[in-house]
Structures are given as structure tokens and as C-alpha cells.
Amino acid sequence: MRTLVLWDIDLTLVDYSGVGRRWYEDALATVVGVPLKRLPSFPGRTERSLAREFLATHGFEHTDERVEQFFAALTELAEQDRPSLPTLGRALAGAAEILADLAGRENVVQSLVTGNLPLLANYKLAAFDLHHHIDFEIGGYGSLSEHRHDLVGAAISQATAKHDEFDSVVVIGDTPHDVAAGLHHGTTTVGVATGRFTVTELAESGAHVTLTDLADTPAVARALLP
Structure with missing residues (x-):
């Protein structure tokens, strides 16, 4: 799959x-x-x-x-x-490990749906060496639209054009906006309570799966992959 x-x-x-x-x-x-x-x-x-x-x-x-x-x-x-x-921010616990874990799986492609401009997205991840496993060419970026669901649609379209059809699409984020954008396109949505919203708030927004953080790599991988 x-x-x-x-x-x-x-x-x-x-x-x-x-x-x-x-x-x-x-x-x-x-x-x-x-x-x-x-x-x-x-x-x-x-x-x-x-x-x-x-x-x-x-x-x-x-x-x-x-x-x-x-x-x-x-x-x-x-x-x-x-x-x-690297001194102005920090990588969150488990981020590097889950990106590397998924990159090692033959049938997984990783990209972004982010409010950031493309260059800012690259710089923010590269500061902590998190960029290697991300396909930046097919991401949905904040320069595209005021509406986050447009970013998800763009990412899916570009990913499909480059890599062919996917059996499953998973959107991961820390806000109800991330969840709503994924739900709009019928994706699996995962809410991570590492920002300003709690697990309960993310679940109430409709997230299919909620996580307190990304620290437990095997558990996160199970949540993301069918």
C-alpha cells in the first residue's frame, strides 16, 4: 500500500x-x-x-x-x-526519528502542507537536518492560498502527478486548521498536541488519530500507516 x-x-x-x-x-x-x-x-x-x-x-x-x-x-x-x-528554534522530540523511519519504507512518500513560503519551509527544517527525507517539489505552501485546504489539494495533485496514485494520504499537524484541511480532502488526519491545542481539542476538531507528541517512533508510525 x-x-x-x-x-x-x-x-x-x-x-x-x-x-x-x-x-x-x-x-x-x-x-x-x-x-x-x-x-x-x-x-x-x-x-x-x-x-x-x-x-x-x-x-x-x-x-x-x-x-x-x-x-x-x-x-x-x-x-x-x-x-x-539552529539557535532560534528547536526540533521537536521524535521529529528526526519518525522522518527517517518513514523514509526507510519503500512505499511512503513524505512532503509538506505548511503555511510557510517554500524557502522558509526548507530553511526551518534544514536548520535541524530534517529536510533530507522531504520531497519539497510536491508540497502545499502558504504562498498559494489563504485557505489551507487548497494547500492539501495542491500537494496531493502534485504528488500524484510525480509518483502516481496513492492508496492513502495522511495529513499531520498541530491545529484544528490542519485537521479541517485534511478532512476536506478525505485524508486520514493526525493531530499532534505539540502546539497550542490539546489532544481533546484536536479530537473534537475531527482528527482520526491524536498524539501527545512524536517521541514514540513505533507508535507514531503505526498511527500514520494503515
Whole structure:
């Protein structure tokens, strides 16, 4: 049975708490020259959704051109911070082990459904050497849409085009947004309570499986693979 596993990044595989706020605050100053007045909720959101809200909240039109300028500013900030990322965050317990375990299975392909821009996704994982087992070409990224379910659809379409049909698709994340996006496409959804939502909250959002964390590699592998 061939399985496509689609990972969220922030607070599922890695924790860069506080970095996103600083990047967005600096990007806002770069693009429109104003200080941060209000911080929207980040968990489960896409970069396109956040950029539009940051601009609108501070009184600016969120045109596609301005959103792309926001993306360019975020990318430049990530480039500047890239050497320091290993000290600005941490890999979550079990992340490296489960990625390696699944990579060793012949019928498993791993990619991403993440609110991050593609380059930021790569940098965040590479900082802890977690990028080797991920196929970045077929991921769903936050530059695509304000709606997370569009990212899941894009990832599945690209994965199918590259690797042919899959018998099972599994979406893993730490927020109800991740769960809802997976359910929208009929995937198996796994909620991991390593972020701001509890096991109970993730179960109530509809997750087929809930985990406290990724630390027990055999248990996580059983949860992800049919």
C-alpha cells in the first residue's frame, strides 16, 4: 500500500516561537513603513492569509502586488537569519526519528502542507537536518492560498502527478486548521498536541488519530500507516 504523508512544520516538527512575529513586524515596516499595532493569530494560518490580514489591519490595501512584496521581505529576513536558525528554534522530540523511519519504507512518500513560503519551509527544517527525507517539489505552501485546504489539494495533485496514485494520504499537524484541511480532502488526519491545542481539542476538531507528541517512533508510525 502506497502512502503519502503530508507534514505541517511549525509546532509539529519544529518550534520557532517568537521568530514569526519578529519577521512579520520587520516585513510590515519594510513594505509599508509602519510599526506593528496588532498581532493576528498565527496557528494553522498561511503566509498569504497572514500577509493580507497584517496589511488590512494596519490600513493598507492587500493587493497581490503588495502581498508579493511582503513575501519578498519575509524571504530576505529568513536569509539573514538562516545561520542563526539552529539557535532560534528547536526540533521537536521524535521529529528526526519518525522522518527517517518513514523514509526507510519503500512505499511512503513524505512532503509538506505548511503555511510557510517554500524557502522558509526548507530553511526551518534544514536548520535541524530534517529536510533530507522531504520531497519539497510536491508540497502545499502558504504562498498559494489563504485557505489551507487548497494547500492539501495542491500537494496531493502534485504528488500524484510525480509518483502516481496513492492508496492513502495522511495529513499531520498541530491545529484544528490542519485537521479541517485534511478532512476536506478525505485524508486520514493526525493531530499532534505539540502546539497550542490539546489532544481533546484536536479530537473534537475531527482528527482520526491524536498524539501527545512524536517521541514514540513505533507508535507514531503505526498511527500514520494503515
